Amino acid sequence: MTTVIVAGGANLAIALAKVVAGVLSGSAAMLSEAAHSFADTTTEVLLYVALRRGARPADESHPFGHGRSAFVWALLAALFTFVAGGGFAVTHGVNTILNGEAPGNPTVSYIVLAIAFVLESVSLTQSVRQTRRAARRWRTPSLRFLRLTSDTTLKAIVLEDVAALIGLVIAGAGIGASHASGNSFWDGLASVLIGLLLLVVAVVLARANISLLIGQAMPLEARDGVLAILRATPHVNAVYELYTQQLGIGNVLVAARVGFVDTVTAGDVQRACELGEQSLRAAFPTIKQVFLDPTGASS
Secondary structure, three states, rough: OOHHHHHHHHHHHHHHHHHHHHHOOOOHHHHHHHHHHHHHHHHHHHHHHHHHOOOOOOOOOOOOOOOOOHHHHHHHHHHHHHHHOOOOOOOOHHHHHHHHHOOOOOHHHHHHHHHHHHHHOOOHHHHHHHHHHHHHHHHOOOHHEEEEEOOOOHHHHHHHHHHHHHHHHHHHHHHHHHHHHOOOOHHHHHHHHHHHHHHHHHHHHHHHHHHHHHHHOOOHHHHHHHHHHOOOOOOOEEEEEEEEEEEEEEEEEEEEEEEOOOOHHHHHHHHHHHHHHHHHHHHHHOEEEEEEEEEEOOO
């Protein structure tokens, strides 16, 4: 949660600096970058709400907790980025291409872009390290983990940082080309490209949150790990069915129909189920709910 608050404050400061630079230089690309940063700031606010709402404890009406409400708020954040960030940048860029004036002095824009690039690079480095650590725990490649993880906060921050760095490069190139040629077309084109970049990020995040809301399973590599642990549990001779589902950020449900050898006692089955559950929780800390259905080998 601290990461979200810090990122939101940094994005707001960068957005205000970009507004000043955009107004002073008359650059459409800089104003689009400001819209980009304002969209990121709003996203951080919505992600903060998502974390707070999703962390509410279970109750009688919601026995598995409120984890999926985090995906709802993250979906709203993606939609805001699509409409407010991408829509503004594309519209403003097209208007600049059609009716733009001669570009002004780009010095302030370059300074702001350079500072923003450094800050976004630091943020991306930290989020990538966090992604790699989490991917190792899930025993899955980092890119696949990022695509399938239920941690919508981490996913949004990584994608925002990547998009921010690409957008800064595009803005710098557009401003430079417009200043060199005296034609605002390149500045407007950069604005449109920044807007399209935001639209792509918004669509990716929206699709991911919709999948989680529908009921997404654990990554395949993690499910294989769950299967291996259950099969290695004493007295287990087969796992007939395995179901996993993301109930919220860092909250996974596991349900399985487990076959035991016919010679074991009821006490052995109970102890094996308890051991299996403990082993799963130790290997995958995000597994919060485990339901094992014992069955005989002949079932």
